[in-house]
Amino acid sequence: MKISVIKVGGNIINDEQALASFLDQFSALEGPKVLVHGGGKLATAMAKRLGIEPKMVDGRRVTDADTLEVVTMVYGGLVNKNIVAKLQAKGTNAIGLTGADANIIESDKRTGWEIDFGFVGDVRKANASPIIGLLEQGITPVVAPLTHNGEGQLLNTNADTMAQATAVALGQAGHEVSLRYCFEKAGVLLDINDDNSLVPVLNPQKFEEFKAEGVVADGMLPKLKNAFDAIDASVTEVWLGKVEGLLSKEPVGTKIVGS
Amino acid sequence: MKISVIKVGGNIINDEQALASFLDQFSALEGPKVLVHGGGKLATAMAKRLGIEPKMVDGRRVTDADTLEVVTMVYGGLVNKNIVAKLQAKGTNAIGLTGADANIIESDKRTGWEIDFGFVGDVRKANASPIIGLLEQGITPVVAPLTHNGEGQLLNTNADTMAQATAVALGQAGHEVSLRYCFEKAGVLLDINDDNSLVPVLNPQKFEEFKAEGVVADGMLPKLKNAFDAIDASVTEVWLGKVEGLLSKEPVGTKIVGS
Numbered sequence: 001m002k003i004s005v006i007k008v009g010g011n012i013i014n015d016e017q018a019l020a021s022f023l024d025q026f027s028a029l030e031g032p033k034v035l036v037h038g039g040g041k042l043a044t045a046m047a048k049r050l051g052i053e054p055k056m057v058d059g060r061r062v063t064d065a066d067t068l069e070v071v072t073m074v075y076g077g078l079v080n081k082n083i084v085a086k087l088q089a090k091g092t093n094a095i096g097l098t099g100a101d102a103n104i105i106e107s108d109k110r111t112g113w114e115i116d117f118g119f120v121g122d123v124r125k126a127n128a129s130p131i132i133g134l135l136e137q138g139i140t141p142v143v144a145p146l147t148h149n150g151e152g153q154l155l156n157t158n159a160d161t162m163a164q165a166t167a168v169a170l171g172q173a174g175h176e177v178s179l180r181y182c183f184e185k186a187g188v189l190l191d192i193n194d195d196n197s198l199v200p201v202l203n204p205q206k207f208e209e210f211k212a213e214g215v216v217a218d219g220m221l222p223k224l225k226n227a228f229d230a231i232d233a234s235v236t237e238v239w240l241g242k243v244e245g246l247l248s249k250e251p252v253g254t255k256i257v258g259s
Numbered sequence: 260m261k262i263s264v265i266k267v268g269g270n271i272i273n274d275e276q277a278l279a280s281f282l283d284q285f286s287a288l289e290g291p292k293v294l295v296h297g298g299g300k301l302a303t304a305m306a307k308r309l310g311i312e313p314k315m316v317d318g319r320r321v322t323d324a325d326t327l328e329v330v331t332m333v334y335g336g337l338v339n340k341n342i343v344a345k346l347q348a349k350g351t352n353a354i355g356l357t358g359a360d361a362n363i364i365e366s367d368k369r370t371g372w373e374i375d376f377g378f379v380g381d382v383r384k385a386n387a388s389p390i391i392g393l394l395e396q397g398i399t400p401v402v403a404p405l406t407h408n409g410e411g412q413l414l415n416t417n418a419d420t421m422a423q424a425t426a427v428a429l430g431q432a433g434h435e436v437s438l439r440y441c442f443e444k445a446g447v448l449l450d451i452n453d454d455n456s457l458v459p460v461l462n463p464q465k466f467e468e469f470k471a472e473g474v475v476a477d478g479m480l481p482k483l484k485n486a487f488d489a490i491d492a493s494v495t496e497v498w499l500g501k502v503e504g505l506l507s508k509e510p511v512g513t514k515i516v517g518s
Contacts, residue, residue: 046332050308069337073305077336078328081405081413085359089411093389095354095361100344102354102398130352133396137389139361146340152348154340 001135002176004033007163010040011184012243013079022182023083025247027090032135034170035094036143036163037083043067043074057115063156068119071156072146080144087142094140099123099147100154102130105162107147107155121147121155123162126169164226164235171234179230180239180246180253181223187241187254188224190215198241203257204228224256231258260394261435263292266422270443271502272299272338281441282342284506286349291394293429294353295402295422296342302326302333316374322415327378330415331405339403346401353399358382358406359413361389364421366406366414380406380414385424387432423485423494430493438489439498439505439512440482446500446513447483449474457500462516463487483515490517 006026012018026035047054047070055062063071080096087094099105099121107121134141143166145159160181167179188210190197199206207224210216216224227238239246241253265285271277285294306313306329314321322330339355346353358364358380366380393400402425404418419440426438447469449456458465466483469475475483486497498505500512 049310072340073332073336075336076340077332077334081331081335081357081359084357085407085413086411088359088362088407088409093362094359095356096359097354098340098343100340100347100353100355102393102396103347103352130354130396130398133392133398134361137361137392139389139392148344148347150347152345154344 001132002031003135003170003178004029004031005036005163005167005170005177005179006033006247007036007160007179007181008038008243009159009183010038012182013037013040014042018243020086022243023086023090025243027087027092029247034131034135034141034143034166035083036159036166037079037145038159039071039075039145040079042079043071046070046074055118060115060117062116063118063120065119068154068156072154075144076146080142083142087140092140093138094142095134096142096144098144098154099157099162103127103150104130104141104143105147105157105165106150107157109149109153109155119153119155121149121157123147123157123165126162126165128169128173131166131170132173132175160223160226164230167230167235168233171236176236177234178237178239179227179235180241180251181227182243182246183223183240185242186245188216188220199254201255201257204259227256228258231256260391261290262394262429262437263288263290264295264422264426264429264436264438265292265441265506266295266419266439267297267441267502268418268443269297269299271441272296273301277502279345281502282345282349284502286346286351288506293390293394293400293402293425294342295418295425296338296404297418298330298334298404299338301338302330305329305333314377319374319376321375322377322379324378327413327415331413334403335405339401342401346399351399352397353401354393355401355403357403357413358416358421362386362409363389363400363402364406364416364424365409366416368408368412368414378412378414380408380416382406382416382420382424385421385428387428390425390429391432391434419482419485423489426489426494427492430495435495436493437496437498438486438494439500439510440486441502441505442482442499444501445504447475447479458513460514460516463518486515487517490515
């Protein structure tokens with residue numbers, strides 16, 4: 001099967017119009033597909049309304065029990081189910097999932113760091129077979145950024161990593177997978193403020209150069225590491241860019257090329 | 260296929276120990292099965308924490324936009340996903356769904372009443388084929404009390420009716436379905452305070468007598484109407500009773516017999 005795995009971030013989730021436009025384009029995308037969505041700011045806003053203070057340790061955000069409750073409600077319920085209902089209205093037979101559902105993504109509670117991140121999970125394993133079973137039924141999985149440890153515990157999990165693990169598992173199961181990370185930039189940019197400075201193809205050598213030169217930094221680093229891990233594992237193609245570029249028939253953005 | 264459709268109500272959802280015990284018994288139940296769960300008091304508590312006042316019109320609770328947001332978070336997210344994670348830990352490959360997911364249950368926004376119930380849906384149609392597809396993959400659907408209208412709108416929906424519609428659709432698709440409504444009583448009771456006054460078999464004639472005599476009243480009336488509708492449609496057997504009775508190999512409770 002040729003499968004598209006589309007990751008969409010919080011900036012699109014947060015913006016009603018951007019989300020509507022994304023869902024139109026996602027719905028129009030042909031062939032079997034999987035959507036992995038980030039959380040967005042709704043959880044922070046909901047936590048604030050509930051009087052739950054963001055818990056930071058050494059400048060890092062920690063998912064305590066109250067915060068886990070909020071992200072389970074907001075990501076797994078409010079955001080995920082509204083996306084599903086909207087996709088249904090567009091004729092896409094969506095099904096909303098966390099990693100716990102049909103056991104598609106298992107994780108381990110993060111340990112071994114100097115700080116305790118709380119209920120945060122690092123992906124242990126994505127299981128291709130339930131996802132393929134759904135795709136074969138013409139059903140489109142819509143995955144929220146939550147996983148489980150197999151012992152009854154839900155865990156807050158990075159959506160980029162979940163998308164990568166899903167794409168890799170589908171690739172390893174023998175499918176041709178196109179993984180596309182949609183975010184607010186046109187792709188990897190030589191000048192972060194200039195969409196015209198797009199790097200159309202990025203290979204590991206150039207990535208190392210860009211890191212050394214500071215062309216890529218901050219949030220782009222883990223995103224690109226995910227992208228290279230995917231292409232080096234089993235994923236046929238990996239792209240980064242804006243929704244309108246990546247969801248067109250011939251993707252426009254930065255194409256990641258393996259070593 | 261022989262399929263069990265188990266409805267479990269808010270009283271069990273609200274009580275951590277009762278829920279754990281129920282999930283043990285549900286997990287141990289052999290064969291393909293579907294769980295439909297009610298909402299419980301968590302949504303009311305969460306609405307209160309968010310400063311959302313219960314909206315009543317003519318003594319009836321109304322689901323306004325804020326309340327719909329809360330039930331989507333609590334029923335579709337918090338309650339549903341925690342049940343799924345706990346079932347996974349017990350070796351049951353659960354998948355959490357609302358009616359919107361895989362389009363399993365469509366509804367119409369309630370109209371034609373003297374009052375406007377807001378975002379409440381009356382079941383229009385349950386679709387057996389996605390449910391059967393999941394069961395054939397060894398996956399156990401866990402259904403939250405929310406549906407959609409097919410036009411992008413989620414709707415708050417009665418879980419008893421959702422269980423009935425699901426059972427009927429599976430029956431009409433040619434499967435042998437056992438529908439079991441678990442609640443806090445041993446079944447239909449001659450004396451509501453005496454579990455020993457259980458009516459083991461209830462047929463429509465006796466139901467009419469009991470209604471006239473006031474033996475059944477209030478919340479039992481719609482529950483029993485649902486039960487008779489199911490048995491009169493296509494469901495092989497319908498039971499009402501306590502978890503420990505209904506989930507044993509030979510169910511103990513009130514068995515509904517059709518006309």
